[in-house]
Amino acid sequence: MSAALAAFLLAFPAFFSIVNPPGGAFIFNEVTAHLPRDERARIAGKVGFYSLFVMLGALWGGAYILNFFGISLAALRLAGGVVVCKHAWDLLSAPERQEARKQEQAGSSGPAGEDIAFFPLTLPFTTGPGTISVAVALGAGRPADGAPLLSFFVGVTAAAAAMALCIWIAYRSADRVARLVGGPARRTIARLSAFLLLCIGAQIILTGVQDVVLGFMR
Numbered sequence: 001m002s003a004a005l006a007a008f009l010l011a012f013p014a015f016f017s018i019v020n021p022p023g024g025a026f027i028f029n030e031v032t033a034h035l036p037r038d039e040r041a042r043i044a045g046k047v048g049f050y051s052l053f054v055m056l057g058a059l060w061g062g063a064y065i066l067n068f069f070g071i072s073l074a075a076l077r078l079a080g081g082v083v084v085c086k087h088a089w090d091l092l093s094a095p096e097r098q099e100a101r102k103q104e105q106a107g108s109s110g111p112a113g114e115d116i117a118f119f120p121l122t123l124p125f126t127t128g129p130g131t132i133s134v135a136v137a138l139g140a141g142r143p144a145d146g147a148p149l150l151s152f153f154v155g156v157t158a159a160a161a162a163m164a165l166c167i168w169i170a171y172r173s174a175d176r177v178a179r180l181v182g183g184p185a186r187r188t189i190a191r192l193s194a195f196l197l198l199c200i201g202a203q204i205i206l207t208g209v210q211d212v213v214l215g216f217m218r
Contacts, residue, residue: 007155021170029174046117048168055160062136077208080133084201
């Protein structure tokens with residue numbers, strides 16, 4: 001149980017910081033503002049479900065895809081860390097411009113609620129390349145077999161499910177959150193989340209560099 005809890009505490013903060021459901025709720029609110037409340041709630045549930053599917057697919061299938069294409073975990077960590085850091089830096093430098101660009105792109109996908117639930121609300125705006133990179137890196141670091149593997153599976157799967165639940169709650173309550181949180185507070189939250197995301201990206205890069213150095217030393 002302690003190993004499963006450790007895996008959960010490793011995966012959930014990483015997912016939460018990079019997905020940022022409160023920040024995504026503001027985008028969701030703008031994109032679905034023209035829809036009735038029950039339709040918005042239904043789309044929020046679909047985004048949560050699709051996000052869970054994306055995270056679990058990257059967690060448990062990502063490493064095999066890497067092996068198929070001959071990509072090392074170190075290369076994934078370096079490339080994924082760079083992508084995460086760039087995304088975080090863009091958000092940290094000008095979160096308002098980034099949110100406006102996302103809203104414009106999301107809104108241009110069409111008015112049909114069914115069409116926007118997966119693209120673009122799930123991919124790439126909720127669980128995009130950064131989330132997938134983190135999930136693949138987490139899954140590739142799983143134990144080989146036995147009880148540790150089972151505990152790891154339980155922990156990270158629970159973290160992905162909890163993250164999907166947070167996405168659903170945040171998006172379902174997006175209109176209330178937008179009314180309660182003013183503009184200055186929203187910008188502060190966006191910058192704090194971006195800084196945490198930048199730290200996560202830097203840690204992913206450092207781990208990749210460490211893997212490369214240890215590989216040369218062997």
